Amino acid sequence: MEQNYNDSYVIDLSYAVTASDIVYELSSIIDNDRAKNQKIVLKLGDVDLNQSQLLSIRSLINSINSTVEILETNSEQTELAAINLGIVVSEMKSLEAEQTSSVESSLPEPTYVQSYGYVKLEDHLPNDNEEDNKSEDSVCKDTKMSNDEKNASVIVEDFASKAGFKSEDVADDKQDVMNNEVKNEEVLSENIEKLEELKQDNLISDEKADEIFEAKSEDIQDALDNIYASEVKLESILESEVQNEEGIISEAQVKRAILKEEKYTEADFEIDHFSTTYIKQTLRSGQIVNYDGNVVIIGDCHPGSEVIASGDITVWGVLSGIAHAGAKGNERARVRALKMNAIQLRIANCYARKPDGMNTIFPERSSTFTPEEARIINDEIVIFKIND
Amino acid sequence: MSGRVIVITSGKGGVGKTTTSANIGTALAKNGSSVVLIDTDIGLRNLDLLLGLENRIVYTLVDVVEERCKLKQALVKDKRNPNLCLLAAAQTRDKSAVSQDQLKELCDELKEEFDFVLLDCPAGIEQGFQNAVAGASEAIVVTTPEVSAIRDADRIIGLLQAREEIDSYKLVINRVRPQMVQTNDMLSVDDVINTLHCDLLGVVPDDTYIITSTNKGIPAVNEEKSLAGKAYLNIARRIMGEDVPFIDLDEPKNILDKIKRFFKSLGKGE
Incomplete structure (x- = not known):
């Protein structure tokens, strides 16, 4: 995957399919001492990267005192972005052939681990x-x-x-x-x-x-x-709620960082086959529910509580704590609640937080609730009202 | 560069440790120092609420100690002041999740990068207190002018003196009501100092704005009108080595009080 030649350090990511693969691989490389204080030659395959993605990759490499010297890519978009950023783009096919042909045969096929999951969610760097x-x-x-x-x-x-x-x-x-x-x-x-x-x-x-x-x-x-933050493409969702005469209207302002095509795989339909657990109590601050499957909570989730499930989360009450649905990376997972007041919402690898302006820790009790559902649309968490 | 590690403790609960931590931290950051606030009250975290950062916390102190994330990932930058960072406590664990050595190591690491490392200590004298004090070299003891709080502060000062790593400890008297002191219904600042024999760092008056600021998630030092906020700003300046005079809390507010005070002083003179 990596080798030294001349005075540069080559990172071969030509087999990466998405930008997230690159970030994942790079994040493991930065812990490698050999990559520090080096001139990095980055080999990218067919991946299309935009300028901001490339910028972030570069700053990732800069953070270990190394610099991106040369970049090789098959994608025109990446090439353009690299030129805009002042990174030298070169075809190193011949070099590559000389240097890697002998090595590559002995190397095993690279395998990826998708870094989805609760622990991998990174927000603050x-x-x-x-x-x-x-x-x-x-x-x-x-x-x-x-x-x-x-x-x-x-x-x-x-x-x-x-x-x-x-x-x-x-x-x-x-x-x-x-x-x-x-x-x-x-x-x-x-x-x-x-x-x-x-x-x-x-x-x-x-x-x-x-x-x-x-x-x-x-x-x-x-x-x-x-x-x-390991494939987190969503920038943030600001959801504000306005009480008017008719009821509660929710208004979501969605910020977007990167677009990604929707993919449908077999894993997307797994949720239907998950087992489901019922919890008939109010979750209080500090209590945590972690279940491999769907979770239904009959009661409220108070601020400071956490619900983590690999499938859907349904709260028959007020959801004010942290909810993480599809914790193992299932982007089809959803979070439903009679009243959505969550301090943080996480679905698969997406993350959304409550806007700063709203400081109603305990929402007003009203005779009518408007059930809401959060799901991922184009890598953003969007909250829908369930009216019918 | 080696920063100062200060623990804010009290023994008794509810005297204003967390409020003091949030306000001193914010005030120090306002004066230009880089500050990290560590909430060591694992399982009962509040500091994030006072700073209005609850919705930004992804990783906590326990995640750092258990090496589930890098230290810098867990530091939440304040909304208003880029000099201020928060390392929140985990809500779903208890005090036994971290050890004294781990916190000491953490403080040693943080003080290389920050001017001030402030530790918000939990109430009590058990493991939570021992953990918080382990990494600190200075202490601020918060008390209120009440007999019970003073008794507990005395116990805490005793424990701090027994620890070799604590070089200095100073007293902050919180929630002083000057009018009650005047009518002898409350212990005065001098009474407290005479009981505890401890250097005074500051006196903070009882201020209703503290309640508002807690609910809003904005520390009182951001509000110029708040008398408590002013007192905390002065405390921060004293921590940084300036010689700031104490606010005269007895200053009469209206003419009637002034006249009363004048006659009182006449009476004393005779």
Whole structure:
């Protein structure tokens, strides 16, 4: 998988199929002392990576004092992104043939372990991000690299502002989601064009750029967190609830970091065959339910309690604690509750947290509940009202 | 760089250890120091609520100790102040989940990167207290002007003196009501110091805003009007070595009080 030649350190990830495979493999490599303080040659296969993904991979490597020298890829998109980031792209086919042909035959076929699961969910990586921010702040002068990083920050910001839509719309018609995605991509490309223009005209002064960057750094940090965080593609879901005369309306603002195609495998339908456990009590702070299957709780889940299940979670009451459905990576798992007030929602590898503004620890009791269901749509946790 | 590790303890519960930790931590961070707050109250964590960071916690102190995540992954950055980090306690475990040696190791690691490591100690003198004190070199003892709290603080000071690694310990008197002190219904600051024979770090007046701030998840030092917030800011400056005079809590608020005070002083003079 890796070998030394010349003075560079080669990481061969050409067999990786998705961006998450790359991050997973890289995360195991960074613990390797031999990879530290090296010039890294990264071999990528057919994977399409966008600029922000590549940026995060680069900062991952920078965090062990190594630098990405050369990148090899079959994907045009990755190539473009790498050029934008100032990484040298080269065809090393001949070198590869010389160096690896003898080695490869003796090496066993690489096997992957999908790093899904509760423990692997990573949200906070202040280490890498801090370094990112520092380097970005200090480098933000004239170099091409810093400009690109500004690009990235603005793009993330734009996703945050443009991608917000009401959950009801999604519930009505999934096509809307697809439309939104298309729009987002259009906006993204527009943004890049605009920024290119601005860059050329030197309209962005250094100070202004710094200001913009500081303002957006939290967004980009969040986005980077999630890219690192072993396949967590969802940026965050902000759900706010407004009490009006008719009842409770939930409004979800969805931030998106990366898009990924939906895949249907046999594992997706496993949930139907899971065993189900019933818990007829109120879960209080500090209590934890961990079950390999579906969980039904007849009662409330108070803040500070945790429910972890490899299948669905259904709460016949108020869900105010942490719920993690599909803990073994099943993205078809869902969380249902009569009242959704969860402090954190996790489904498979996605993560969403309650917005900061809402500080109602115990929701108001009302005579009517609006049952809600959370599930993954395009790598985001979306909360739907169940009206009928 | 080696930071200072300070444990905030009291013995008795409910005197304001966690509030003091959150406010001193925030105040120190506001003054420009890098601060990490560690909640050692495993199983009964509250510090995250006071800072309004509950929804961001993914990994906890126990996860770090049991090596399920890297230390930096578990540090939750504060919403308002980038200098401030929180290492939350696990809610689903108990005090026996960590040992003294593990916390000592953790503090040694953290003090290399932060100016201040503040440990919020649980109530009691059992394992939770022993764990929290293990890594610290300084202590802040929080008490209220009540006989029971002072008795427990005295016990804690005794235990701290017995530990060689604690170089200094100072007293914060919380929830002082100047008006009750004036009418002799509450022990005065001097009474408390005379009982405990301990250096005073600060006096914090009883302030209703503390309740509001706890519910909002915003420490009182962020609110300029709060008298308690001011007191905590002064305490932070004293920790950093400045010589800050104590706030005059007896200052009369209206003219009537001023007149009363004037006549009282006349009476004393005779």
